[in-house]
Every structure is written in structure tokens, then in C-alpha cells.
């Protein structure tokens with residue numbers, strides 16, 4: 001039995017790689033579903049792999065991961081848009097950085113790039129700042145919905161016989177006769193022969209439970225603005241010249257509509273500090289406007305939020321075997337989403353098979369495919385009508401902002417959604433302009449009806465996060 005701790009993009013894709021073999025696999029996460037920590041609050045970019053420091057693990061796995069996303073998105077039925085990215089130069093001295101990117105790209109084996117100037121740049125991106133003089137353009141950069149990658153990978157693991165355990169926080173480990181006894185909160189225990197620690201921000205603390213030291217993780221906070229889908233600024237991802245800590249504040253299209261503007265980079269101490277700050281948001285507003293002057297934050301933005309990067313002093317991924325049969329996959333900072341499919345292969349091929357010398361037999365019956373989770377929110381009225389004729393609930397809109405119907409909500413519940421957050425992440429309901437003020441109560445009602453529960457028992461995400469605290473009429 002192989003236990004994977006952490007159901008982010010990294011843990012779920014490692015589990016999917018493992019389930020391709022004749023092995024029992026189980027994923028554990030303290031959250032209520034896949035992709036609910038670092039993997040939910042990031043820029044969603046599949047980076048081009050050109051700018052990682054050559055010869056690092058990041059550089060080795062990022063370009064490879066980028067290339068793996070076409071097949072992965074088809075197999076796991078999530079949307080991938082290769083919209084391309086520009087790193088933009090405002091001044092002559094920025095051109096030095098652009099040239100250094102060419103050198104790095106060559107060292108990293110990346111061939112897909114171009115230097116774009118003048119009219120060509122204006123035609124590609126008419127709304128960017130007129131003072132931009134050139135860009136390093138990478139056509140293979142793309143965008144995905146990051147938590148959907150984790151979610152679909154987890155579903156695929158489950159379909160192939162793997163087990164998913166949510167709301168399970170690992171708190172202790174005992175080693176008994178070469179087997180691990182994993183101890184979770186609420187007295188839940190599980191035995192495993194091999195453990196993969198893919199616990200994101202907490203991977204350094206989990207390593208300690210196994211008696212191992214890995215580079216200390218310190219969180220680097222990144223804040224964002226999310227804008228409404230009706231305002232279209234750019235066609236591709238627009239990066240500034242980066243700073244020492246991060247790739248800088250960028251403007252990036254969101255695959256489900258709208259744009260993200262951010263993130264900044266603040267080194268903080270508290271791994272639970274997801275707050276937005278006045279200074280942080282004003283820094284983002286200013287930097288976003290420098291790239292795209294027409295952004296009107298007051299009118300265009302839907303919400304602000306923050307994500308935490310699991311950073312280490314080494315600024316590289318740490319993937320290694322601990323004492324015994326445990327693999328620590330730690331320090332998976334940006335571009336961890338991009339590299340995740342390649343990280344998964346690396347863990348299985350290089351660490352488990354080679355270093356641990358574990359014999360693995362390929363399964364003949366592995367099914368790489370999983371069906372789509374897209375909600376039906378087409379603009380075409382004839383298609384809507386056709387669908388409504390077959391099922392009137394397809395016309396009963398629960399979320400007006402993102403056009404999510406009762407039929408879609410019920411479909412999500414059939415596929416395992418149990419909480420308000422599950423519905424939000426799977427269907428997009430309550431992600432829109434009103435941020436759930438209209439639809440949340442309606443979703444609670446449907447969840448209660450379908451799961452045969454009282455509305456008071458429906459939670460936002462984890463145990464104890466109730467939404468209604470007494471009997472109400474919905």
C-alpha cells in the first residue's frame with residue numbers, strides 16, 4: 001500500500017502515476033477536497049520553462065511538465081489554453097534581461113520563443129502600455145484551472161481503484177516492522193509500506209514526523225485582484241521584468257473568464273495568513289496599470305484574495321528519499337503547477353523505482369481518461385432550449401453570474417460534491433460577481449435535499465464550518 005499525503009496538484013498527479021502500476025494507492029488530505037490549498041490560489045499558468053535557473057530540478061521538470069499538459073488535459077478533460085506569454089521591456093536596460101532569457105531558454109532546451117517588437121507587438125496586444133518596446137514571447141505558455149487539474153487527477157485515481165480520504169489530518173507516524181502506521185486526527189489510523197509526503201506548505205513539518213530534515217519552508221504571500229469576464233484586456237499572459245523573489249505582478253487571463261492581476265511577493269511567517277493588505281493591493285493596482293493602463297479596478301474587479309508559495313532558501317524543489325520508504329516532495333514553489341506531471345514521473349521513476357529499488361509491474365487495465373466536469377453555460381440559446389426540453393432543471397439557473405443550473409449542481413453532487421466549496425470549485429457557482437450572495441442559500445438547499453441532510457448540517461468545507469446555525473426556511 002502506498003499512501004500519498006496531500007491532494008494538491010502534486011500529490012494527486014503522483015498518485016495517478018502510481019496507480020498505473022499493480023499497487024494499492026490512497027490519498028489523504030486534511031481539507032475537504034482536492035486542490036484546496038496552494039493549488040487553488042495561484043496564477044494558473046503553465047509556464048514556458050525558459051526562465052528557471054539552468055541545472056536546477058525546477059528547470060529540469062518545468063519545461064518537461066509544460067509539454068505533458070496537452071495529453072494530460074485531454075485525458076483528464078480539463079481546459080488548457082496555450083495563450084502564450086510576453087515578458088515586456090520598457091527601457092533599453094530591460095532588453096539586457098530579455099537577452100538573458102534567450103540564454104537561459106537555450107540552456108534549458110526551450111526552443112519556443114521569439115523577440116517581438118514594435119507594430120507586431122501592438123497587433124498582438126493592442127491594450128498594453130504604449131511605452132513597451134519589446135517582449136520575450138513564449139507561445140507554449142498557457143493557462144488552466146489549477147484546482148480542476150487536482151480534482152480530475154484524484155477522480156481518475158479513484159476510478160482506477162485508488163482510495164481518497166479527505167478531512168484527514170496526519171498528526172503522527174509510527175514505524176512498525178518496516179510498515180508505517182499513519183495516525184490522523186480523530187483516531188483514524190492507516191498502514192502503508194511506502195509514503196509520499198506531498199503536503200505543500202507543511203511538507204517540512206511532515207518530514208519531521210518521519211524523523212527527516214528537509215529544507216525549511218517559509219511562506220511567500222501573493223495577493224491578487226480577479227476581474228469580471230466582460231472586460232477583456234489582453235490575449236496572452238503579460239509579465240513584467242521579474243524581481244529577486246518572484247516573476248513579478250502580471251496580468252493573466254483566467255480560463256473561465258476574467259483576469260488575475262498580481263501576485264506580489266511578501267515573505268511572511270504564518271502559514272495560515274491569507275489576508276489581503278491595503279499596501280499589497282495598492283502595489284498590485286499600480287503594477288497592473290503599468291502593464292495595462294485601461295484596467296479600472298473599482299468597476300472591473302470581482303474580488304481580491306491571496307495564496308502562499310512554499311518557498312525555501314535554496315529556491316529549488318526538494319525531492320528525495322527519507323529514512324526508510326518515504327519520499328519527501330517539498331519546496332514545490334512556482335512553477336510547481338507546471339512541473340507537477342513531470343514531478344510525478346520523477347518521483348516514481350527516479351526515487352521509488354531506482355533509489356528504493358522497488359519492483360513495479362504496469363497494470364494492463366489502467367484507464368487514463370476521466371469525463372469532463374464542465375457546466376453547460378453556452379451563449380447559444382438554441383442549445384439551451386434543446387437541453388431544457390430534455391430536462392427542465394437545465395433551465396433553472398441557481399447561479400446567474402456564471403450561469404450554473406440546478407441540473408449542473410445535481411450532477412456535481414452525483415460526482416461526490418458534499419460541501420458548498422465542492423460545488424463552488426466544481427461548477428463555478430458563487431465564483432461570479434455576486435460572490436455567492438444570491439446562490440449560496442439555494443445551493444445549501446439542493447445539497448441538503450440530494451444528500452438527505454438538514455440544511456443546518458451542510459458545511460462550507462471542513463468539519464465545523466456550518467453555514468446556517470438554526471432552522472430556516474430556504
Ligand SMILES: Cc1cc2nc3c(=O)[nH]c(=O)nc-3n(C[C@H](O)[C@H](O)[C@H](O)COP(=O)(O)OP(=O)(O)OC[C@H]3O[C@@H](n4cnc5c(N)ncnc54)[C@H](O)[C@@H]3O)c2cc1C
Pocket residue numbers: 005006007008009010011028029030031035036037038039040041042043044045046047168169170171198199200201202206221222223263307308309310332333334335336337338339
Ligand atoms: C501566488 C502563487 C502563484 C503561483 N503561480 C503559479 C503559476 O502560475 N504556475 C505554476 O506552475 N505554479 C504556480 N505557483 C506554484 C504552485 O501553485 C504550487 O507549486 C503547487 O500548487 C503546489 O502544489 P502542492 O500539491 O505541492 O501543494 P498543495 O496544493 O498545497 O497541496 C498540499 C496538500 O497537502 C495537504 N496537507 C498539508 N498538511 C497535511 C496534513 N498534516 N495531513 C493531511 N494533509 C495535509 C494540504 O491540505 C494540501 O491540500 C504559484 C503559487 C502561488 C502561491
